[in-house]
Amino acid sequence: MKLLLIEDNKELANDVTTALKDQKINIEHVDTLSQAKEKIGVYEYDILVVDLGLPDGNGLEIVKLIKQVDPNTGVLIVTARDSVDDKVHGLELGADDYITKPFHMAELIARVRSLFRRKKFKGSNTIEIGELKVDILSKSVFIKEEEIELTKKEYDLLVYFLYNKDKMLTKENIAEHLWGDHIDQADSFDFIYSHIKNLRKKLQKNGGVDRIKSVYGMGYKFTTTV
């Protein structure tokens, strides 16, 4: 997967780069609009991550441009939390998804992964880990080829884990992913606990393995190795 990050804040760009490289994603970074235009003129990318507030202009220009040059490229826009207009405008211009600043790396990874899957795998699209198989398109989950029923939130939680496998996800991170700002994070910990409990129970059906580990009570990790 080849990704271009257009972000003017050096530190943030570094963090994103490190996190995505960890995920074996081929990432390139530019910090201005003009550099970005040069890059997409020359190379092809699977995914563009565009911060809208750039020093030499609005990132929406890039969204417009890439949709003309290579409409198959997935575009994820990064906006300030309360600029609704940007969000709406970006999606109208053809951006595929948005993420609001400040975001959790795990959230970014999940968005990028899911966007990549939507764009590149047509037909079948499954993630498999050991006995566990998730079909992203039909949103169904199988343990040893037998389907199990998950609630919507449990499914979201599972996919979030799968996109960030072998990494600890803090409770705050999970809460934000599941409920956004519908809930204050501190209030959500009990809810997360009950979701995790139920998910674990369901994943252990049919001889499934418990892969969700609690880490120091601060968060949870989905491990690929048991």
Added chain:
Amino acid sequence: MAKKRTFNLLSRITFFYLLFTLGVFLAYAQFLTSEADEFIDSDLNRRFSWIERKVKYHLDEGTPPDSLIGRSVTAIDVVSKRCNKKEFPIVEDVTVYHDELDRNLLHRKKIVLITSNEKLYRVEMNREVQNYYYFRDDIYELIIPSFIVLTILIVLSNAMLSGYFLQPFKRILEQMQLYKVGGDKQLEKVETNTTEFVEMQDLFSKMVERIDADYNHLKEYTEDIAHEMQTPLAIIRNKSEALMISEKLEEEDARTIKTIYDEANHISRIGTTLNLITKIENGEFTDVKEIDTKTEIEKQVEAIEELAELKNLKIEKKLTDELKFQIDPYLFDIVLKNLLKNAIRYGATEGPIVIQSSKTELKISNYGAPLIISEDQIFKRFVKGSTSSQSLGLGLALVSKICKVSNLEIQYSYQQKQHIFSIKSRKVKA
């Protein structure tokens, strides 16, 4: 406390002016009167001494005293030389009946002693002074009516002129009343060539400029802080998250880092919310639409229903299609989110969370113990109803701010163990 009665400045000045004028008039009248008295006295004295000299001359000539009696001299008697000479001259005013006019007239009588040809005469002289006194009294009769006329003229012209002269003043006052800190309304310049008003207006506009400048500095500062701290905070958060995930860390260190992570999150959320409040205050959300509250509420409730269930809370909806609000959808979203969040956080399981709408009003209520803070504090910033350090204490402040700029009225009450928030459209003044 009864309101102290106030008077308008011009009336007050006029009143004192008239009081002063009255004083001057009276003093002047007094002065004229005494001048008149003096004149009368000296005139009479001159006459009386002239008559006295004439009588003495005639007596000296040997004219019989009786023949001297006439209009001016009323009596001449011979008196004993031993009489008390010190009593004379006697001067007194007497009323004398005047048969031609058939009325009493005021006369002045002077009685003197004249020595002539070894004899002592008591001579009584008389002169009518009624007209003098009439003249003297006319002074008051003239001055008092003219004062009254002056008063009436001044009061009338005041009433008319105050409208004219004070009009700029009243308009400047109106401008002052209309002025709102942070408002974008330009002050209208009131045309006037009255020095005091020009000065006042200059002073006022300078003051407004200064207030605006101060306000803008403060606002910029707050905005900058709230905005600029977001990126560093995001970095702190990401770095600490990366550290937490790292396998090499001991549990104790991980916990320390978790604290850093939590606090960075907390500041970040405060910053975002304050920033949002500032944006709302600045009127940056102008996409006002007619919102069908029922649809919005149902959407929001769907998102949180599960959370309520996990807390064993029931949500009861009694919604009508008829309630519409004029508000920016994004802001209404925030209002609902915050009120529902609150209801779920503080809701007790003894009863349901009720969301009820009528034609005019939306009510969201939940069961729970009474507030530990006073009711009028509830919409203030950083006032928390719980001791949870994770609660920002900004949610309801945000809600009340949004209602304020969107012409909605929000009220809180506690009835029958229920916390009730009700929102209705404020009557917009025409």
